[in-house]
Amino acid sequence: MPTSATKQSLRGLTKQTESSWLGLQALRWRSPHLLAGQPCIKAALRTDNSWNPPPRRLTASCILFVLFARRGLRSYRAARKSLGDKRSEAIAEAAEAQAARVSLEAAGLQKAEAAASVRWFLENLRRSSTADWRKVFKNWVQRRGEGEPVQYILGSWPFHPLPTELLVRPPVLIPRPETEELVDRIIKHYGNCHPRRLVDFGSGSGAIVLSLLHAFPMATAVAVDPSEDAVALTRANAARCGVENRLEVRHASSEEWASMSGKAFDLIVSNPPYIPSHEIPGLQVDVREFEDHGALDGGPDGLSVIAEVLCSARRVGLPGARIYLEVHHTHPALFERFSDEAKSEPTKDATQTHATFCKQSSAV
Numbered sequence: 369m370p371t372s373a374t375k376q377s378l379r380g381l382t383k384q385t386e387s388s389w390l391g392l393q394a395l396r397w398r399s400p401h402l403l404a405g406q407p408c409i410k411a412a413l414r415t416d417n418s419w420n421p422p423p424r425r426l427t428a429s430c431i432l433f434v435l436f437a438r439r440g441l442r443s444y445r446a447a448r449k450s451l452g453d454k455r456s457e458a459i460a461e462a463a464e465a466q467a468a469r470v471s472l473e474a475a476g477l478q479k480a481e482a483a484a485s486v487r488w489f490l491e492n493l494r495r496s497s498t499a500d501w502r503k504v505f506k507n508w509v510q511r512r513g514e515g516e517p518v519q520y521i522l523g524s525w526p527f528h529p530l531p532t533e534l535l536v537r538p539p540v541l542i543p544r545p546e547t548e549e550l551v552d553r554i555i556k557h558y559g560n561c562h563p564r565r566l567v568d569f570g571s572g573s574g575a576i577v578l579s580l581l582h583a584f585p586m587a588t589a590v591a592v593d594p595s596e597d598a599v600a601l602t603r604a605n606a607a608r609c610g611v612e613n614r615l616e617v618r619h620a621s622s623e624e625w626a627s628m629s630g631k632a633f634d635l636i637v638s639n640p641p642y643i644p645s646h647e648i649p650g651l652q653v654d655v656r657e658f659e660d661h662g663a664l665d666g667g668p669d670g671l672s673v674i675a676e677v678l679c680s681a682r683r684v685g686l687p688g689a690r691i692y693l694e695v696h697h698t699h700p701a702l703f704e705r706f707s708d709e710a711k712s713e714p715t716k717d718a719t720q721t722h723a724t725f726c727k728q729s730s731a732v
């Protein structure tokens with residue numbers, strides 16, 4: 369502590385200098401490491417009785433030093449607090465995640481499914497940095513426990529040929545990885561020679577047609593779907609992907625629309641409902657309960673809408689047009705059998721299949 373002589377000599381100093389001095393003394397006792405490398409200040413703080421009031425320049429340095437030291441201490445404390453906050457947030461998050469996995473497994477989800485759902489939820493919450501994340505997370509976990517697909521809960525989902533995530537809304541079918549594969553194949557098949565006008569029968573979220581418009585920047589397209597929800601979602605996603613000027617969206621079945629349309633398309637694509645009706649009750653609960661059966665049920669053998677699409681393709685396809693379909697795993701063998709029965713070349717080529725289904729000579 370300062371001696372009485374020291375106090376005496378301080379009397380003439382300004383109030384600010386006094387507080388700086390006291391600050392320095394306090395710093396010296398409490399945090400001597402902060403004074404390391406400051407020999408002039410150390411000298412000024414000698415505690416022997418010969419201490420004299422610091423010269424003006426030294427006083428100014430002291431004030432500045434104290435101010436900086438205080439600020440340094442404050443930001444050090446703030447950084448330590450934020451680190452502490454982050455650590456406790458991470459601990460809280462891990463505890464919530466563990467509890468969520470347990471409750472999802474108890475609700476009947478497989479271990480891997482429960483873990484994946486929790487991972488997606490947390491990743492999404494981190495990206496959006498929602499302040500009240502616990503409340504949102506709990507709500508999502510509860511919905512997932514009731515069987516709702518993660519994609520519907522989150523509201524958007526990546527479809528890899530597109531740079532933008534697609535909006536997904538019940539009951540419109542959630543785009544699947546096998547459809548990404550279909551799009552990849554089409555793009556690869558075309559190489560540098562792009563189609564000019566294409567039609568997507570059963571556009572759903574718009575996943576296929578929007579990916580193709582993205583891959584073929586000079587092309588225009590028509591998206592056809594009899595579901596109002598699907599039509600609205602295709603439109604919303606087209607705007608999101610910035611291709612709405614090159615896309616016409618029609619609310620109709622493929623047959624209705626094709627009967628009024630001319631031959632103008634060099635690429636026809638469709639992922640129609642193709643699941644045989646008897647398989648619908650055996651589908652996973654999140655598919656069966658949440659997705660539109662009109663997007664899944666393809667009739668007794670799963671071929672009802674496929675046949676309609678192929679006939680529509682014949683009406684609107686230009687000579688030499690190509691048609692690509694996603695079908696049930698049992699269908700390629702059926703297509704070959706029909707080819708045999710129709711005494712056409714047995715082949716998996718889509719052109720032959722189409723001709724067989726329509727019982728007419730090849731048109732597409």
Ligand SMILES: C[S@@+](CC[C@H](N)C(=O)[O-])C[C@H]1O[C@@H](n2cnc3c(N)ncnc32)[C@H](O)[C@@H]1O
Nearest residue numbers: 541543570571572595598621622639640641663
């Ligand atoms: C399996 S989903 C495919 C959705 C989207 N193309 C995709 O790949 O994610 C089938 C879609 O076909 C539509 N659809 C059903 N019957 C149809 C028909 N007769 N003509 C055209 N589309 C139909 C459904 O509304 C549904 O959106």
